Amino acid sequence: MRNTRTHTRRAALAATAVTAALVLAACGNDSSGQEGQSTSSASSASSSATAHNEQDMAFAQGMIPHHQQALEMAKLATDRASSAKVKDLASRIEKAQDPEIQTMNGWLKSWGQDMSSSMPGMDHSTDSGMPGMMGSNDMDHLEKMSGTDFDTMFLTMMTDHHKGAVAMATTEKNKGKYAPATSMADGIITAQTAEITEMNKLLGKN
Template sequence: MRNTRTSMARRTALMAATVTAGLVLAACGNDSDTGSSGHDGHASASSSSAASSSAAAHNAQDVSFAQGMIPHHQQALEMAKLAAGRASSAKVKDLAARIEKAQDPEIRTMNGWLKSWGGTVPSAMPGMDHSAHSGMAGMMDSKDMAMLEKASGTGFDTMFLTMMVDHHKGAVEMAGTEKAKGAYGPATSMADDIVTGQTAEITEMNKLLGKG
């Protein structure tokens, strides 16, 4: 669970990373990277599967996965949308666009599952309460998000990448639990795609930070 000490440590690390990784990002800021994360094409298949088998067996883990991953993805989208006007690196902007392309359809798919199961659907953006979900793996709290919103240029690039690596690691952890304990085929399939795609993006982001 996240606590005040963890949040303070993250913000301290983010500020340090901004200084140490700025030159790496500046060097590649004008390059483009059109590679795919490998998980942006699965959402339509998941939607189709959900529509044709909405009455299929599911368990409490499947419900928990959808209810947790929806706000997790929503925060990733909010972070990614900031990149268009604040990032200086073309590679960071491209990555953010791919994150939006992959995760927005997944949110819609998971909303559909919860509605078909009669489960509670998490509130949609805008205006999500970040601190309300700060105990979830990889989630930023309101102070973290405020820092990102105030940043720009190479400082934003480094902060965005550092935060998104942590965010993706949390999603991979959550998806791993769904793969191990879930019963609903489309949900475990989406979880597998999240693990594959976001693990690849973590590697990509670490390289942009000069850690690869």
């Protein structure tokens, strides 16, 4: 009788152990599957956040020289402008756009793209295909001016220049894929649209 009970108890314990093992194995598989899915999802999200397209590259390669020309114009205002408001505007343009140039150069480098088109000293031609870019004659003319005449020409040229930047940024915002680039584009639209309004007021326009 005792032997029978012993065998029954052993069988029950064995069955319990097998059941527990199966449950643990199942839990392990579920956990592993969830971890795999989480890793895959994180990888996908990371890839999506860093992905870029042709528009993003065109935006950086075009906006860098566009910004560089704005900086050239702004630097001329330091000793040529007569209006303190014009000098203040020029200073703000420098502070905003120089860091953006550095950021965009970083993007191009990380994407393995040629940055030669964004280097200083390029020919500022109206044939560049970028809206708002001034021709060499316009830049030479501005450099020779001073006082109120400089103020008027500077504001007129920079207004057109800003309108071109806003147009380029709008294209990036609508067609770009790289989140930091579309975010910068949005910032350019907001900031430079406000500065266009400011410059029109300084020019006496409504």
